[in-house]
Amino acid sequence: MNSTKQEYKNWQAFISNLGSRVTTRTNKKVWMDLEHFIVLGAKYANEDARIFTAFTHICIILAPILSPFKIKKIINSLLLKDDEFKIIGLMISNIQKSVRNKAQWNNLLMFCKEKADLNKEFKLFKSSSFKVAPELKEWNLVASGLELDNNDKYLNSKKMFNLSIVKMRFNGVKAVYSDLLFYRELNGENESLNQISKKIYHDYNSVYQANEHILIAA
Amino acid sequence: MNRPKTLLSALNELNTKLSINDIHIELTIVGSMAIYLNGLNFTRMTEDIDYINYEASDEFLNIVEHISKEFNLPSYWINSRAKEIDPLPQELKNKLKSDNRYSNIALKYIDIETAIIMKVYAYYIRGLEKDLSDLKTLSPSSDQLSKGIDYIKMQIIHHHGKSQYEKDAAEIARFLEFLKHELN
Numbered sequence: 443m444n445s446t447k448q449e450y451k452n453w454q455a456f457i458s459n460l461g462s463r464v465t466t467r468t469n470k471k472v473w474m475d476l477e478h479f480i481v482l483g484a485k486y487a488n489e490d491a492r493i494f495t496a497f498t499h500i501c502i503i504l505a506p507i508l509s510p511f512k513i514k515k516i517i518n519s520l521l522l523k524d525d526e527f528k529i530i531g532l533m534i535s536n537i538q539k540s541v542r543n544k545a546q547w548n549n550l551l552m553f554c555k556e557k558a559d560l561n562k563e564f565k566l567f568k569s570s571s572f573k574v575a576p577e578l579k580e581w582n583l584v585a586s587g588l589e590l591d592n593n594d595k596y597l598n599s600k601k602m603f604n605l606s607i608v609k610m611r612f613n614g615v616k617a618v619y620s621d622l623l624f625y626r627e628l629n630g631e632n633e634s635l636n637q638i639s640k641k642i643y644h645d646y647n648s649v650y651q652a653n654e655h656i657l658i659a660a
Numbered sequence: 661m662n663r664p665k666t667l668l669s670a671l672n673e674l675n676t677k678l679s680i681n682d683i684h685i686e687l688t689i690v691g692s693m694a695i696y697l698n699g700l701n702f703t704r705m706t707e708d709i710d711y712i713n714y715e716a717s718d719e720f721l722n723i724v725e726h727i728s729k730e731f732n733l734p735s736y737w738i739n740s741r742a743k744e745i746d747p748l749p750q751e752l753k754n755k756l757k758s759d760n761r762y763s764n765i766a767l768k769y770i771d772i773e774t775a776i777i778m779k780v781y782a783y784y785i786r787g788l789e790k791d792l793s794d795l796k797t798l799s800p801s802s803d804q805l806s807k808g809i810d811y812i813k814m815q816i817i818h819h820h821g822k823s824q825y826e827k828d829a830a831e832i833a834r835f836l837e838f839l840k841h842e843l844n
Contacts, residue, residue: 569792569842570841570842572792573787575789586791588788
């Protein structure tokens with residue numbers, strides 16, 4: 443299996459771990475960095491309207507615990523295409539509407555607007571629409587409406603809040619600590635901090651310090 | 661496991677529990693699950709089972725709630741929200757199909773053409789991408805699309821009168837053109 447296929451498979455498994463009701467169910471826990479999952483959604487959620495709706499619900503619910511700094515770092519590392527910038531931009535708009543601290547998301551929003559060619563239309567789900575949903579027009583995305591008034595239809599939120607990374611973040615555990623703990627929970631203790639820091643998108647010094655604190659507290 | 665299969669497992673459990681309680685019911689399935697029951701080879705998921713023509717008893721609702729917990733499904737995994745669709749397509753009753761796999765549920769479901777007619781109406785009214793996506797899966801003929809348009813006309817006249825339909829007629833004509841272009 444090539445790396446793109448594996449990445450897609452992991453993304454699908456992780457959205458199921460986050461409680462998606464509209465993708466193939468799996469009880470097997472997979473590791474994926476939370477912010478990496480959000481950015482990869484720009485590539486993979488576009489496959490189907492129901493998956494896109496579930497992904498949008500996830501972005502909105504997780505908005506308060508996501509790190510805009512990390513998301514920007516990941517966007518830069520992934521070399522997104524124009525349509526993917528539009529999709530992640532739309533998700534960041536949704537996130538920004540759901541958080542109290544809008545300023546830190548505003549920079550990221552502006553960054554996406556600069557990167558996306560907003561004069562060029564992109565058809566989500568490879569189809570036209572009789573009436574384009576108003577919230578998509580800002581990003582020149584074309585699709586009909588998404589069912590955003592009923593997340594229970596698309597997500598099992600109990601399952602989502604039981605995922606340890608989500609639980610830790612909502613309990614106020616800082617991103618670098620929760621990311622390190624979540625990584626080790628699913629991948630074991632064998633990898634070096636240097637390797638882990640690259641996979642969880644934190645600088646080595648922060649990961650080293652977090653590891654020291656975790657060891658002391660244990 | 662694909663969602664329709666999960667829902668059918670839940671329906672099987674519902675049948676078992678109805679049988680223990682000696683309850684016999686008749687359900688008419690509409691919506692995406694009906695499309696699945698028609699054997700259409702679609703891989704995407706459906707979220708729930710929509711039924712019409714059955715007034716749920718408290719016992720039924722209690723069993724449904726119990727199964728939703730057992731199968732980790734939303735509380736309305738099987739629901740009668742579609743009963744609000746009124747009037748139903750004229751030929752619906754005559755074209756119903758039957759599924760005899762359950763002892764205590766007389767399961768009926770709409771045929772593909774009726775599903776198309778109802779999806780055309782749903783997409784016009786709700787404007788949701790998932791309805792358009794379902795229509796693509798159903799790949800309707802021009803004739804079937806026109807029947808869907810007739811159903812929109814019937815609904816508007818029934819609820820809002822002829823004068824409203826006359827106001828909406830141009831938009832509905834554009835809607836038909838859009839569907840023909842997008843789906844044929």
